[in-house]
Amino acid sequence: MSQYIRNELEFLLMPLRRFVDVSREVAPSLDGLFEKVYFIIYDELLNPVYKLSEGAYSMPVANTIRRT
Numbered sequence: 001m002s003q004y005i006r007n008e009l010e011f012l013l014m015p016l017r018r019f020v021d022v023s024r025e026v027a028p029s030l031d032g033l034f035e036k037v038y039f040i041i042y043d044e045l046l047n048p049v050y051k052l053s054e055g056a057y058s059m060p061v062a063n064t065i066r067r068t
Contacts, residue, residue, distance in 0.1 A: 009039055009052075019046070 009020045023038040041050040 006039060009041065023051075 006020050006022055019042045021040045021042065023040050025036045025038065027034050027036065036053060039050075039052045040048050041052070043049050
């Protein structure tokens, strides 16, 4: 799922010359360990400009990124 979302984000951001990286954080939870996936979006100078959690990815978010 993460790779699919990363590909979609890169496609949307291509005209803006933005790059996407996937970051994973592991945190303890009541059931054991919980892995949270983030998509970090960089500008053309490789400065991080957005950090999206996998659950926050939706068309309104993607449309907002495309317009910026």
